[in-house]
Amino acid sequence: MAKSITTNSQILEYIALGAAFFQCMILFLAGDPDTEVELSIFFFVLLTLLVNNHYRGTRVHLWPLLTGFSFYTITLIFDIMVDLSYYYYYLTCLISLMIVYFFGTVENYQQFVPSGRFTVGCKETMTKISGNRLLLYYPVDKNLKGKTYKDMLWAYDGEHMIKGLMKFGADLVPSGPFYYLLSVKQKVKFDAPIVKLSESDKHQGKFIPIIFSHGVGNTMSWFSTICKDLASQGFIVFSIEHNDGSALHHFNDQKSHKYYKAFDMRDQNKIVTKLGVRLREVNNLLDEMQHITKTQLGEEVSLDMENLTVAGHGLGSTTAISFASKDDRVKKIISLDPWLTPIKDEIENRTIIVKQPHCTITSDMFQGNIPKNWDLTSKLYGDKQGNKNSLLSLLNEMGHLAFTDLPLILQLELRMIMFTPSFAQVFRAQENLRLIIGVMKAFMIKNEMSKESGNYEELIKRLEGTKDVKFEVK
Secondary structure (H helix, E strand, C coil): CCCCCCCCCCHHHHHHHHHHHHHHHHHHHHCCCCHHHHHHHHHHHHHHHHHHHHHHCCCHHHHHHHHHHHHHHHHHHHCCCHHHHHHHHHHHHHHHHHHHHHHCCCHHHHCCCCCCCCEEEEEEEECCCCCCEEEEEEEECCCCCCCCCCCCECCCCCHHHHHHHHHHCCCCCCCHHHHHHHHCECCCEECCCCCCCCCCCCCCCCECEEEEECCCCCCCCCCHHHHHHHHHCCCEEEEECCCCCCCCEEECCCCCEEECCCCCCCCHHHHHHHHHHHHHHHHHHHHHHHHHHHHHHCCCCCECHHHCEEEEECHHHHHHHHHHHHCCCCCEEEEECCCCHHHHHHHHCCCCCCCCCEEEEEEHHHHHHCCCHHHHHHHHHHCCCCHHHCEEEEECCCCHHHHCCHHHHCHHHHHHHCCCCCHHHHHCHHHHHHHHHHHHHHHHHHCCCCCCCCCHHHHHHHHHHCCCEEEEEC
């Protein structure tokens, strides 16, 4: 079984590819190389492949190379079709090199620079009442000196997250290609002190809290790009991991591991049950929020509860909307690609009426796949009071996973286990997230939540100028 390594470098993968390519060159240039030389190089390449598989797993990118190496091995043993194996091995090696070049790194994720003026800190903790794990993303002074702070792994649960991912994929794909996730880092300062704001700050030195609720088959770290960007702008993000069975992995009441269990998403009763669990968990988190902030970030840290925001993605958006409609403590809502089918009756019967300023960002692909979802979204806005402070936008040629970190990290593997984004989405992953963050920033500026200056009208005009964002309410 693959093990986590302390670096996210792909050096092992590069060594294996380089050794294989070098072997191909020797085979071609030498024509019929000396047996001892050929065997020496063969065992060296085999060793690099085995070491890479042990520590990183064999990603999809290396599969063509493995077929070529396997064919070459067979011809070497049985002394048949040797010349053909050289050409095939060389071709598969080139294919793997090209795939690694275009899709093989996680640099798109790790080089995504948050837009705000602060560095990002991160802590992991847990609520006492419901036992939900939390990732806290918060602003840190960029000029912080002295102590060196560790980074935090994206797959914070290690192999448990991989196992949950396989459960989400119905155990139809091997886990090996995904073990490299164990070495991906979030580029945050773990346990660093929160920045101290001046009393002259527009929020009197207080931090606006944002609760972020993940969707089905996700975890609390899968939206780290968005959460980190919000933290860099001066917000404190409480990313919660729900214990309703929708997360890839969580602890149950006995602290034993529980993994994602597939369910019929058309079963309204099951969805309503999960939603009920989520609403209780968000309520309990809100009850504990001040205590968690004081114990984790410092007694002197104050929250601006007059701007408390609840955000989410998919079923997490449903959670945010449903909770906000029942709890006046919530002052703002951010819903990313909301899945409103679970509360369609309440929306149509007007038992859910959202009065708070509301930012909804939807993708055309997801809306097109869910019958009447866009109609429900529009109806929710039609029932709202105070639309002048809200935003409703539709993103063109984007899918449901464009809001997550996955197109930046999984890339080809993403096509094996989940709703398949187009290759264009993979290539545009950074650009798509910039657009999503831009719309959220416009909402923050419009509602005077942002700690940074910005012109709302100019930002909206720039976003519309991309032709990728259409505003229905602005």
